[in-house]
Amino acid sequence: MKKTDLSKIDFGSLIAPVIMGVGAFVGAVMDNKKNQKIDELIEKIDNLENNKES
Secondary structure, eight states, X not given: OOOOOGGGOOTXXXXXXXXXXXXXXXXXXXXXXXXXXXXXXXXXXXXXXXXXXX
């Protein structure tokens, strides 16, 4: 196995992909939270409608 020389890695070229990855992760978490809130609101509305019909 070849040992990587860390001094040859250009960390500046790694910044953009890392930021994009973190941004995608945060975006996915936010979308998930938003979808959970929407589902909760739909459930509450359904419950209110069912209570009115009763």
